[in-house]
Amino acid sequence: MAKAMVKRRGRDPDVTRDKLLQAAFEEIYRRGFQAASLDTILAKAGVTKGALYHHFPDKASLGYAVVDEVVKGFLLERWGVLEPPSRDPVTTLQRILRRRAANLTAHEVELGCPLNNLAQEMSPLDQRFRRGVSATFDIWTAAVAKDLARGQAEGTVRKNVDPRKIAAFVVASIEGSFGLAKSAQSAAMLRSNLEVLRWFLESLRPAPKR
Amino acid sequence: MAKAMVKRRGRDPDVTRDKLLQAAFEEIYRRGFQAASLDTILAKAGVTKGALYHHFPDKASLGYAVVDEVVKGFLLERWGVLEPPSRDPVTTLQRILRRRAANLTAHEVELGCPLNNLAQEMSPLDQRFRRGVSATFDIWTAAVAKDLARGQAEGTVRKNVDPRKIAAFVVASIEGSFGLAKSAQSAAMLRSNLEVLRWFLESLRPAPKR
DNA sequence: TGCTATACAGACCGGTTGGTATGTATGATA
DNA sequence: TATCATACATACCAACCGGTCTGTATAGCA
Numbered sequence: 001m002a003k004a005m006v007k008r009r010g011r012d013p014d015v016t017r018d019k020l021l022q023a024a025f026e027e028i029y030r031r032g033f034q035a036a037s038l039d040t041i042l043a044k045a046g047v048t049k050g051a052l053y054h055h056f057p058d059k060a061s062l063g064y065a066v067v068d069e070v071v072k073g074f075l076l077e078r079w080g081v082l083e084p085p086s087r088d089p090v091t092t093l094q095r096i097l098r099r100r101a102a103n104l105t106a107h108e109v110e111l112g113c114p115l116n117n118l119a120q121e122m123s124p125l126d127q128r129f130r131r132g133v134s135a136t137f138d139i140w141t142a143a144v145a146k147d148l149a150r151g152q153a154e155g156t157v158r159k160n161v162d163p164r165k166i167a168a169f170v171v172a173s174i175e176g177s178f179g180l181a182k183s184a185q186s187a188a189m190l191r192s193n194l195e196v197l198r199w200f201l202e203s204l205r206p207a208p209k210r
Numbered sequence: 211m212a213k214a215m216v217k218r219r220g221r222d223p224d225v226t227r228d229k230l231l232q233a234a235f236e237e238i239y240r241r242g243f244q245a246a247s248l249d250t251i252l253a254k255a256g257v258t259k260g261a262l263y264h265h266f267p268d269k270a271s272l273g274y275a276v277v278d279e280v281v282k283g284f285l286l287e288r289w290g291v292l293e294p295p296s297r298d299p300v301t302t303l304q305r306i307l308r309r310r311a312a313n314l315t316a317h318e319v320e321l322g323c324p325l326n327n328l329a330q331e332m333s334p335l336d337q338r339f340r341r342g343v344s345a346t347f348d349i350w351t352a353a354v355a356k357d358l359a360r361g362q363a364e365g366t367v368r369k370n371v372d373p374r375k376i377a378a379f380v381v382a383s384i385e386g387s388f389g390l391a392k393s394a395q396s397a398a399m400l401r402s403n404l405e406v407l408r409w410f411l412e413s414l415r416p417a418p419k420r
Numbered sequence: 421t422g423c424t425a426t427a428c429a430g431a432c433c434g435g436t437t438g439g440t441a442t443g444t445a446t447g448a449t450a
Numbered sequence: 451t452a453t454c455a456t457a458c459a460t461a462c463c464a465a466c467c468g469g470t471c472t473g474t475a476t477a478g479c480a
Contacts, residue, residue, distance in 0.1 A: 011476065013427060032331055035244040038468065049469085050428045059468065110334050119393035120330045121242055124320050134393045168390065168399060169383070169406035176386020180378065183329035183344045189378060196379035203413050221446065223457060248438065259439085260458050269438065 017055050019045040024062050025070045029114045032121050033063050033129075060126065063118075067132040071114050075136060079174075081143045088156030089147035090205055093170070094198045101191045109190060112182035116175045141167045148204070158206045166204065173197050227265050229255040234272050235280045239324045242331050243273050243339075270336065273328075277342040281324050285346060289384075291353045298366030299357035300415055303380070304408045311401045319400060322392035326385045351377045358414070368416045376414065383407050 023045035027036045038059060042048060056062045076082050080096045111117070115136055122129035145167035151157030174197065181190035233255035237246045248269060252258060266272040286292050290306045321327070325346055332339035355377035361367030384407065391400035 011427070016427080030334060032242065032244065034242065037466085039466085048429050050430070052428095053469075054427060112330060112333075116389060117330050120322060120327055120389055123322075123392050123395070124240060130393060130395065134395075137390060137393055165402045165406055169387070169403050172386035172390040172403050173379070173383045174386065175389055176382035176384065177379070179326060179330055179385055179389065180347060180382045182333050183340060183347055185333070185340065185344075192375045193379050193382050196375055200410055200413075203410075221457070226457080247436080249436085258459050260460070263439075264457060 013055070016045075016047055016051055019047065020052060020055060020062065021066055021070050025066050025114070028063065028066060029111055029117065033118060034121065034125075060128070063122075064128055064132055067115075067118060067129070067136070071118065072132075072136045072139075075113070075115050076139065079140060081140055085147050085150075088154065089144075089151040090157060090201050092147065093144070093201055097174075097194045097198050097201075101194045104187050104190060106187070108178075109181055109187045110185065113175055113178045116179060137171060141171050144170055151204075155206065157204050161204060170197065170201070173200075223265070226255075226257055226261055229257065230262060230265060230272070231276055231280050235276050235324070238273065238276060239321055239327065243328060244331065244335075270338070273332075274338060274342055277325075277328060277339065277346070281328065282342075282346045282349075285323070285325050286349065289350060291350055295357050295360075298364070299354075299361040300367060300411050302357065303354070303411055307384075307404045307408050307411075311404045314397050314400060316397070318388075319391055319397045320395065323385055323388045326389060347381060351381050354380055365416065367414050371414060380407065380411070383410075 020041070023041045024036065027041045027044065031037075038049070038052065041062075042052060045051075052062070056065065078100070080092075085092045115133055118129065119133045119137070123133065124130075141164070145163040148157055148161075148163035148166055152159050152163065157163075174194070177190055177193035177197070180193065181187065230251070233251045234246065237251045237254065241247075248259070248262065251272075252262060255261075262272070266275065288310070290302075295302045325343055328339065329343045329347070333343065334340075351374070355373040358367050358371075358373035358376055362369050362373065367373075384404070387400055387403035387407070390403065391397065
């Protein structure tokens with residue numbers, strides 16, 4: 001309550017921290033973590049090295065915070081993990097894929113998925129990075145698997161498939177689609193791949209009774 | 211012919227070049243291109259900077275050569291792009307996937323697909339890198355698409371699908387599966403994803419006549 | 421109104437980077 | 451055998467890297 005009234009100018013540590021996280025996210029998103037320059041991040045954030053090393057012990061910790069506090073939310077929000085599902089899971093997933101395909105920006109076709117970028121770059125190099133990234137993927141996958149399992153219980157998803165395996169494959173296909181499209185710099189390819197994935201999802205519906 | 215008889219020791223430029231390419235490949239595979247240190251590559255190759263800059267004008271050119279002369283062949287050979295297909299394409303693809311799943315090494319689960327690594331890291335940063343990587347993906351995708359089209363002509367693949375779209379999705383799914391497994395450090399997840407992909411391929415067979 | 425912890429600013433540092441310049445041993449050719 | 455391009459080896463460099471250190475303005479508290 002006392003916090004909301006405060007009107008310090010350029011002296012709020014939370015604001016400074018957020019500016020650092022946001023600037024670091026953008027720089028890491030484009031160049032990767034290792035190639036991300038602290039000086040560039042500081043310039044973009046409009047603060048100095050003193051501020052950075054006041055809030056974070058080192059560069060790696062800044063990266064971990066970017067994963068946990070920026071990329072994670074970014075991803076889960078974009079893929080509808082946070083919103084409660086309606087209807088049957090197949091239709092819900094298809095709708096999310098369609099919405100994402102329709103809302104693609106040139107920026108994200110060029111740069112791909114920030115979580116996947118970090119996964120590929122840092123997984124073999126830094127255990128803590130890997131764990132943070134992997135945990136986020138797990139949340140996403142588990143949410144999809146849970147939906148599919150619910151669909152099986154409600155009779156909207158065929159029962160001879162493993163929800164967790166299907167969910168992992170769906171997430172992998174999405175990330176792979178973004179990755180290939182990023183390499184080809186082609187939004188059309190990305191849309192096409194997501195369309196095939198929607199078609200695959202269709203095959204998860206129960207076989208029509210005969 | 212004259213070449214085969216030569217027995218210079220440590221003075222064959224082709225051998226030196228190959229050692230540089232191989233050492234660069236390993237270092238780039240693990241650390242990424244940007245973080246790959248020339249000094250480390252030189253130490254691993256057992257040559258000095260003079261040799262490197264005699265064969266390549268700069269670090270980037272070494273990277274391009276690694277893509278064209280090492281990674282490309284590595285990938286196409288591993289995924290059966292070079293060998294002529296037998297039987298129907300669905301069975302052929304399933305067999306390749308099964309073989310790859312059976313022959314996974316801890317090394318490649320840890321480090322993922324070298325081509326995909328470079329794609330994700332370098333695509334937004336270097337056009338020439340992107341083109342080289344993308345061209346290799348295209349060769350792979352085109353080969354799969356051609357097989358599927360042939361299957362359609364021979365009646366082993368259902369005709370209401372676009373071979374190129376399916377092929378792109380298959381490649382994307384494979385790369386995504388490797389990427390997720392790399393993040394999770396889980397060969398089991400990779401095998402599971404490839405298994406789901408094999409199941410997806412099954413749905414490409416023509417519907418049984420009624 | 422002093423006092424102290426917080427929240428920075430900015431100069432500075434050793435190490436590493438990709439790249440260059442120079443020197444030299446080798447092998448083919450004339 | 452003399453010549454000369456090739457194929458390196460090695461010393462060296464400026465730029466940049468992440469990180470540290472010291473100084474200082476501010477804000478809450480006694």
